[in-house]
Amino acid sequence: MSTPMSESVALCPQQQVTLKALQRATTFAQACRQVTLHIQGELDVPRLQRAVAALPELHPELTARLQTVPGFHGLRWCPGADRAPLALAAHLSALPAEALEQQRQAWLDSPFSLTQGPWAQALLLRLDQTHWQLTLAVASVLVDGPGMGLLAEGLITLYRAPDTRQDEAAGCFEQYLQWRAETAIDEDAGQAQRYWHDHLQGEASGHARLAYRLGDSRGTPVQRVQVALDPALKAGLQGRAAALQVAVPALLQAAWWALLGRVSDQPAFLAQWRHDGREDYDYFAQSAGVLEKALPVQVRIDESQRFDAWVSAFAALAAQHVTWQEYWAAAPDQALPALGFAAVREYCVDAPSGWRLEQVAQGADGCELMLQVQLSAQGECKALALDFLPDCYSASSMQRLLEQLLMLLQGVVDDATTAIGALDLVGAAEQARLLALNPAVPTSPAPLLMARLAQWLAQAPSRDALVHGEQRLSYAGLGQRVRRLAAGLAAQGVGPGARVAVALPRSSALVESILATWWLGAAYVPLDPHWPQARQASIVGLAGAAWLLGQPAQSDLWHAQGVQLLDPAALVVQQADDGAQACPLQGDEAAYVLFTSGSTGEPKGVVIEHRQLANYLAGATQLMGLEQCSRFAFTSGVAADLGNTTLFGALYNGACLLVADEDTLRDPERFRDYLVAGEVDCLKIVPSHLGALLEAEQPRLPGTLVLGGEAPAPGLLQRVFQLRADCRVFNHYGPTEATVGVMVQVLTPEPLGHGPVGLGSVLPGNQVYVLDARHRLVPPGVLGELYISGRQLCRGYLNDAGEAFVDHPFAPGERLYRTGDLARYRVDGSLALHGRRDQQVKLNGFRVELAELEAELQRVACVREAAVVAVPAEDAQAGLQPAAFVVVQADEQNPQASIRRDLALRLPEPLLPRRIQVVAQLPRLANGKVDRQGLAKLAPQAPQTEQQPARTALERLLAKRMGQLLEQPALGLHQDFFAAGGHSLLAIKLVAGIRNVLRREVSPAMVFDNPTVAELAQALGALPGSDAQALEALARAHLQLEALPPEQRAALEEKARRLRETQR
Incomplete structure (x- = not known):
């Protein structure tokens, strides 16, 4: 190796990037790269000390320093031929493993600075009489990862042959730096800059993140999972690479990017390729400096492209990257791509017997996840390793990612002409893990709800069954009213197989009507009585219902359409005490036909049978412990099946159903009082609705809370557990076609982390699958579509075969329901929803x-x-x-x-x-x-009419509050709250805020009747007992309070409190 030059040299770009991290380092461990040699057998310690001391003669990089030089900007590389030799700190006494690790950690935790170092250290520990551990650590700005392997080889060479000297024909790193500085201004620099500029243009500039990423790095050391390649796969890859006329590392890198493109749902992304320049420059092949570069790779994966075409295109791109590698210079403050690839050759292959190299994973300088292909000295692929940051990814997720890569590689070996998207990623072990989410099928069917009701009628006739306002019915009383109503319906011609529309508000009459139709073997068709008449008529017509239980005032309208309108209250009164005899029900008879919004523009009728409902109730009771609850809140309508959990769950478990009226569900204060007075211990509700109802002063929650209909927000869950730490909270999911719900997740006060709430338990008798477009299971983290099968799958759509039902790929002859919901399997075995496939x-x-x-x-x-x-x-x-x-x-x-x-x-x-x-x-x-x-992406239009600003403090308060709820500026004086985007849940929140600030009893109906700022302010002033001046003073005080810094609010809050007291 030639004699080093004496002048300072500019750092290369890869050193500049490393320098930024070193500026934050305070300990040697944070600044260095490490390589460890394990030595079994006899060791000549003085000989080893001399070899360590002589190592800088083979690799002068070890004595270089970074210093400022007059006339130059920043730190420069300064050779250190006159500096002291590298010393070996040796601990020759064998100590317990814990004590040895403490010594090693203390050595690594020695203080570090760019001006004082240390830059290179060596430590020898005696693990036992014949086992030694030698660790060499060097500042990462001096030596790269492959360079550490060269240092280990040099150390072994010097131990064997102390007289070994530099190879005069080889170049040193200082010469490389000088050459690299010259290339930046040579005649090819312009063309090279254009190459990198053009390569980095386009849609792939974003950094990919895998769906199961845990969070950002907090500096935890890198971990590794690895697998040795099976000989057959190794041979197959060599043969496939030869057939495609590419090197094995290029084939593996192309496969790695293809895998990440599929599992990250980002077909275009920016990645990094850690390329060792020594592979291209024989002259610098023995230099231990920093020749490895993080080259940016714009990855664009087209899943329809054949893999052989992709690997050929990528190999050509990689060749261009190698040609222009010395001209790539990332800005020192530029974030490196999070995903990377490197091919690392084997070092110390000729080490003495008993000597083994352990190269410590280094973290790839900011890379969160890197595939390291481990090559033999002859270039043969021996193993695959994933180096990852444990703050970002779990070891189990990395192990499964490695399994997916092996599956993809086997597919490439089998047939490289396969499209990238068609290469299977799920092996037998992975498939077994994914299918384990589905529980065993119960050996016997669940009892039908009407059979359970008969059980409670016989066993607990005096137990409360239903409470609605002042009305209270025992199970015996409920049974009597159901029999009477059934007799009345039978007199009107209702019988087995009939369909009876029900358009009643939440009430005892609604519950009795449903049960009475079942008593006769008929099915009910739920309607919302608040729907427009045209909507109700459309569904009644589609259902073929000849009877409708509803409001008497609508009789003429329904009669004109050939539908017989029946008043359940009148039918009950007209009947004798004994009523009708129950019609024996079979599990495959229809229980209800629920119409959902249809993709064709027309509602679709979902036919749910009694056996499907029974399986749901038994499974929901089991997984959510509903048998523990005795008082269920009935807070939802039946036009959507969300409320069926408590409506039928109460009756299934012999509990009491407490009916909430509409005003209660629009008023946070009344809702709180309803829960408290009724001693409700089970509530099923939509999360956003619950969030609005928790705006009351001193809100309350029941012991069991079931959330469904939409994903719960983390902020709402935090609020729930703040209010009641012992609340049993469940996230519940399922489409109407699978009878209310098929999945449950127990939620805890622990932070949810990134992404949506998971779903970890499937109701017994059901199966869920996340499949790709080819109906194959997708691996964890990959977005697919959720399919459902099992005992809760509906009969089908009324008068429609339904394209949503497909053949079951794992159970011939069975059906799958295609939900249209996008989902991912999680590494922990649960799954998470991610929106809709359709509109x-x-x-x-x-x-x-x-x-x-x-x-x-x-x-x-x-x-x-x-x-x-x-x-x-x-x-x-x-x-x-x-x-x-x-x-x-x-x-x-x-x-x-x-x-x-x-x-x-x-x-x-x-x-x-x-x-x-x-x-x-x-x-x-x-x-x-x-x-x-x-x-x-179109921005919302500004209001077409000029918005007059609020005039009084009360108007300003209302305008500001409306704007906050709508996430827009304060509304104008005459701007309609609902036209601006408001809805019933926001109206509930608005009313709760008005109550808290102004201490006035206000209902959401007032907002619906007075939707503008001006109208609402006038209506508040017109309330009985209102004092306009007092309202204005309260509003002014609250506005002033909001405008003050936090430390000044306390005094004004006290003033506002006194004002409110005077108005009570």
């Missing part, structure tokens, strides 16, 4: 097909064209909401108001778009289809 959103427990809303919009007279997309809701807990974009007739003066009025006549509130935006034309893609992504 469907869920609002307050109701499934809303955007296609149905589009169809209704196009029926509005002033609308020429319409498109609906899902956009984030104003309330972060509410997820997505429908936004409508319309092209209207040119002469329409106020189209939004006209459209809202027209839609309100035909659609229930959940289907009404929160945002209606008029556009000149709908943006379209090249194929003529509407550009829905482009629509979603």
